[in-house]
Amino acid sequence: MSTKLTTLSHGGGCGCKIAPAVLSEMLSKLPTAAMFPKLLVGTETADDAAVYWLNDEQALVATTDFFMPIVDDAFDFGRIAATNAISDIYAMGGTPIMALAIVGMPVNVLPIEDIQQILAGGAAVCAAAGIPIAGGHSIDAPEPIYGLVAMGLVHPKQLKKNSDAQAGDVLILGKPLGIGILGTAMKKGLLDAAGYQQLIDTTTQLNKVGSDLAKLAGVHALTDVTGFGLLGHVLEVCRGAQLTAQICADDLPLLSAAVGFAQQGIGPGAIERNLASFGPDAEFAASVADWQQRIMADAQTSGGLLVACSADAADAVMALFQAQGFAQAAVIGSLQVGAAKVSVV
Template sequence: MSTPAEQIVRLTSLSPGAGCACKLPLASLEELIREFGESVQPANTDLLIGMAEGDDAAVLRLDDDRALILTTDFFTPIVDRAYDWGRVAAANALSDVYAMGGRPLIALNLAAWPGADLPIELLAEVMQGAAAVASEAGCMVVGGHTIDDPVPKYGMAVVGMAHPDRLFAIDKAMPGDELVLTKPLGTGVIATALKRGAAEEEQVKAAVDSMTTLNASASEAALAAGARAATDVTGFGLLGHLHRMLRASGVSAEIHAREVPLLPGALELASAGFVSGGTRANISFLADAVHVDDGVSEDLSVLLHDAQTSGGLLIACPGPSAGLLADLRERGLPAVAVGRVTEGAAGEVAVGNG
């Protein structure tokens, strides 16, 4: 679905973030929630999850059987093909609904576009890619908003639905839960290498395939397994999102680094130094909370902090995870048990080889 214009425009060169989705750094987000979150928490008993929790989306109970989920996400180009950027952006925006245990219903496009510098046909391709993924999810795309901006950005605002008694939240992890990751890591280093002209075609394809895989099946399997705590792994990396879940739940965790699945070429690209600014910010912020065993290589440690885009779900599975893993693999997902929740200082993570 490429156009002549697409062949001459490297979209990623217009992104200020080297291969990352340009999320606000974790440290800045934590400060924002401290300064702003409590003051705007509405006094409404039907608001099941709001800003104060710092979760993946907001959830409002409509009645005993229905809860409305509201989320949004958007970012600068992470791949060169406009159609693929739209696919990744849509899967990423829809993921927050799945991370709450819901299903997406309806979405709006959000776009910033340098109309004087890039043909509008490229934006049409971005939206076509997004519409294809939304259609796969059974989610209607019904309009949106566009502004003129020198740096292109695209994403979606999404409304979903869940049962109020069957929600995932980041503050429900319990000691003894096994931690299951449903997608491999490495999209950050691959996107950074792509921006610098160093990624191989096979590496980029594997990353795009992973980023455009919906978390719908993972969410369904987690619900069937009785999970109550989950999050999707995006810009704060595996360890950053795990840290937030653990701190909210008042628990610690162990991660078995050798068990963590990686995308093809990710370890080599990390070793070659293709590390985004977002990943470096994650490493800095988590330095006091994450304790990495000397036996874990520096490159693997970097990937555990790697800023992901449209990553998998991190599920805290109550009891043994064998049944959940079998279900996830039957659904075609490369899921792996990567650690467990433990008693200890809230938010701390011990990383060993396992």
């Protein structure tokens, strides 16, 4: 029987991410990259990937993402980690071209067969994305860690930065929320087979649609929802574009298996860390239940794309999501002129 991967790590998936406020403080004294004019996207607006101008037709998109297991099955862990890493390329409107593996494993604890299955899961997702794993780096680590450096290409005119959202834009979310909550329920032995299947189906669905969304007129900004939860990533859009977001809690797409657990207060510790980091920049109407607030702060691993588009492009965006298998994609709110914050009603 394979080792239960989640017993070997103190956290899992994107719930391992450092809280937004702490990360911001850590990065606050980094030098800016202003002296590199070909760097189209750096760290300034907390975007999904770095982008470097190559020529009038191409820009290089580069990102890295890795974490500890969110599930016990080795193959599924590899698939989830790879899907999550490649998502950052799609979130910039790009098309992936290759990946490098990041591997840290407790080699004296975890059987080689399990490690092989993790790598096989990652390779399977890369094959589905049409890219090779062309190399990588490995270390002997006390906890299992897996992820990718992913690289892609985007036409400079189709690059979608989270800071390019505009007042009047509609916000559309491509995948349902509740991934971190389901992961926690699984660790507690509370998740049934149907709930686990929801977790796997969602986290291993590649956000390939991002490459096509970037070509639509009226799509202004893209990002993916991961460790900082929906609210955290909406806030990044608001801060980058200096706009106010209004989200309707009742319009959010949710994983049905996660709702009951959310109402019971079950979820990763990242929820509390995220909520504390948002502070007064996230406001909730009295009608928004505590469990709804928590699910909006739930750390999503390999979550959905968040699109900011003009109102007249919303139907085309929704049609594209539906055509590519994102059945729960939904309009969840809008952006307006105002202070960089999120208001949930």
